[in-house]
Amino acid sequence: xxxxxxxxxxxxxxxxxxxxxxxxxxxxxxxxxxxxxxxxxxxxxxxxxxxxxxxxxxxxxxxxxxxxxxxxxxxxxxxxxxxxxxxxxxxxxxxxxxxxxxxxxxxxxxxxxx
Amino acid sequence: xxxxxxxxxxxxxxxxxxxxxxxxxxxxxxxxxxxxxxxxxxxxxxxxxxxxxxxxxxxxxxxxxxxxxxxxxxxxxxxxxxxxxxxxxxxxxxxxxxxxxxxxxxxxxxxx
Numbered sequence: 610x611x612x613x614x615x616x617x618x619x620x621x622x623x624x625x626x627x628x629x630x631x632x633x634x635x636x637x638x639x640x641x642x643x644x645x646x647x648x649x650x651x652x653x654x655x656x657x658x659x660x661x662x663x664x665x666x667x668x669x670x671x672x673x674x675x676x677x678x679x680x681x682x683x684x685x686x687x688x689x690x691x692x693x694x695x696x697x698x699x700x701x702x703x704x705x706x707x708x709x710x711x712x713x714x715x716x717x718x719x720x721x722x723x
Numbered sequence: 724x725x726x727x728x729x730x731x732x733x734x735x736x737x738x739x740x741x742x743x744x745x746x747x748x749x750x751x752x753x754x755x756x757x758x759x760x761x762x763x764x765x766x767x768x769x770x771x772x773x774x775x776x777x778x779x780x781x782x783x784x785x786x787x788x789x790x791x792x793x794x795x796x797x798x799x800x801x802x803x804x805x806x807x808x809x810x811x812x813x814x815x816x817x818x819x820x821x822x823x824x825x826x827x828x829x830x831x832x833x834x835x
Contacts, residue, residue, distance in 0.1 A: 613766070642822075651729075651827030652767075652811065665822045699766055708815040709755050712823065714766030 613702050613715035621721045627688040630718045634681050634702030641683040646697040659706040695722045729826030737834050742799040746812035746826045753814040758797045761809045802833045
């Protein structure tokens with residue numbers, strides 16, 4: 610089976626712009642979670658989608674939003690970018706949204722905000 | 724206080740050494756514990772998972788959970804240069820759809 614794929618892998622934007630990141634889960638997986646990874650804060654949970662519905666949400670401002678399509682693919686959008694949004698954004702998929710279902714991560718999208 | 728605390732390192736050890744990586748947590752509802760390994764420029768990959776307390780062994784890796792102390796460990800025996808990576812602990816509850824909580828990760832370097 611193909612793994613989780615994320616596009617693009619690298620992105621450079623300027624403050625105030627908006628960005629959309631894409632994630633394709635492993636075939637058959639219906640849950641997609643998004644994380645932000647920075648050196649100081651580690652992996653921080655953004656949100657999880659299951660069957661096109663947001664199931665869990667982390668403590669991020671409303672500038673961060675997401676959605677999931679009927680084929681389980683997911684997109685994450687960040688509006689009005691700030692310098693502090695520079696990070697590695699990771700997507701993870703699993704068969705369901707049960708806590709004990711293993712999450713499989715993609716390679717991430719490295720976002721740099723100038 | 725963070726729900727999960729992990730020493731960021733870096734930790735440098737000679738090849739063949741036994742490595743001990745640790746995390747502490749504060750939420751007593753956590754019962755499912757995981758260790759992920761992340762190589763540079765890659766996403767995390769699951770190494771091991773354990774339920775509740777006790778030990779679990781998989782080759783050179785042993786995961787240990789002490790729920791009374793809210794402390795988990797990952798031991799790597801006969802460490803190899805290929806083990807050089809960042810190791811992240813993660814934990815969650817076993818009921819419902821609670822999110823994963825990750826430690827910040829410990830960077831390990833095994834010197835040849």
